[in-house]
Amino acid sequence: MVALTLAMMAISFPIGTYAVFFTHLSNSTASSQGYPFLWIGPLALVLPFEVSYGGAFLAVTAVYVAMFVLAATQGRSLAAAAKSGLGKGYREFFSNRAFLTVVAIGFLVYTAGMIDALVQATGASVGNPFTGTDDLKYFLELTLAPLREEFGFRVLIIGLAALAVSPPRPGLPSRQAVATALKTLWRPSAILEGADSSVLAVVVLWAAGALSAGTFGACHVACGGGGWEVGKLPEAVYGGIVLAYLYIRYGFHVAVLAHWGIDYFTSAYAFFGQGAFGIPWASTPGYFLQQVVASDLLGVFGLACVLMVGYAGIMKLVSRRSRPPPDGAGS
Numbered sequence: 001m002v003a004l005t006l007a008m009m010a011i012s013f014p015i016g017t018y019a020v021f022f023t024h025l026s027n028s029t030a031s032s033q034g035y036p037f038l039w040i041g042p043l044a045l046v047l048p049f050e051v052s053y054g055g056a057f058l059a060v061t062a063v064y065v066a067m068f069v070l071a072a073t074q075g076r077s078l079a080a081a082a083k084s085g086l087g088k089g090y091r092e093f094f095s096n097r098a099f100l101t102v103v104a105i106g107f108l109v110y111t112a113g114m115i116d117a118l119v120q121a122t123g124a125s126v127g128n129p130f131t132g133t134d135d136l137k138y139f140l141e142l143t144l145a146p147l148r149e150e151f152g153f154r155v156l157i158i159g160l161a162a163l164a165v166s167p168p169r170p171g172l173p174s175r176q177a178v179a180t181a182l183k184t185l186w187r188p189s190a191i192l193e194g195a196d197s198s199v200l201a202v203v204v205l206w207a208a209g210a211l212s213a214g215t216f217g218a219c220h221v222a223c224g225g226g227g228w229e230v231g232k233l234p235e236a237v238y239g240g241i242v243l244a245y246l247y248i249r250y251g252f253h254v255a256v257l258a259h260w261g262i263d264y265f266t267s268a269y270a271f272f273g274q275g276a277f278g279i280p281w282a283s284t285p286g287y288f289l290q291q292v293v294a295s296d297l298l299g300v301f302g303l304a305c306v307l308m309v310g311y312a313g314i315m316k317l318v319s320r321r322s323r324p325p326p327d328g329a330g331s
Helices: 002-022 053-072 078-088 090-095 097-121 135-165 174-186 188-192 199-222 230-250 252-277 288-298 300-322
Strands: 037-040 043-046
Touching: 002 053, 002 097, 002 135, 002 252, 002 288, 002 300, 037 135, 053 097, 053 135, 053 252, 078 090, 078 097, 090 097, 097 230, 097 252, 097 288, 097 300, 135 174, 135 188, 135 199, 135 230, 135 252, 174 188, 174 252, 188 199, 188 230, 199 230, 230 252, 252 288, 288 300
Parallel strands: none
Antiparallel strands: 037 043
16 A cells, blocks of 8 residues: 555656646636745745746656655665555554655544544534635645645755754864754754753754644734634644644654655645546546545545554553663663
């Protein structure tokens, strides 16, 4: 299932490109122009220049491909992680960042879907962002959102907080100081490594993570008129917590790719189905490839990812409890 999901993710890049450049999703085209914007926390900053929809799509797609390549080369190789995972247990899959990312996507989509279902079962409305939108523009927004939102809500909140409490390193050459700062912004848990880490750094880091998740969730409901209602808040805050953890623990690229899996991957085949076969992308019936993605992430594979994460967490807890106390403890 991991191999199938990885393959479908890889194919989603040309699938999405085809939908943007060679089909008619709406009155807009790949050459349509728009003003890009960035999230600065919950504030939207519109940039003073226009870009084409197609150019923006290709630019961020190139970033996602580069991030996947980076993840695939971190830790063990894909083949070694797969072999070890099959032989020694699911936790070994996490030794490769690409595998870890795929599992994170399955886990997040499945659990977030369950939260939305529970909210709707209480009678609360999650909302509908699909009405009255330009389909090509909406697909572009889904494509841009992972990079734009992880930068605005994770790097600019958690990353800058980590930078503010990172241990001082007097006498460090300017080039190394810049490299250390960039490493902290890329993976904030870097400030917890080494003997000079402090309790304050831990508290600030995770407090910033909570603030990031809360702001991220609230902005889904209150910012920009996106069509979401208050019932979306629990799932969005939960997603922010998971993405904050991935960013702090594993790095910006893992958080971006996990977010990419929610926004782009779960919809790219549906937009392709609309452009190529005329099946409305927001509808559920009739399009086989989109149903494969949905059943994969919300069905057996998603549940397997939840079980894998749960198993890894339990084993980590057991490992911690079984460690001998440090010398002198209890004496």
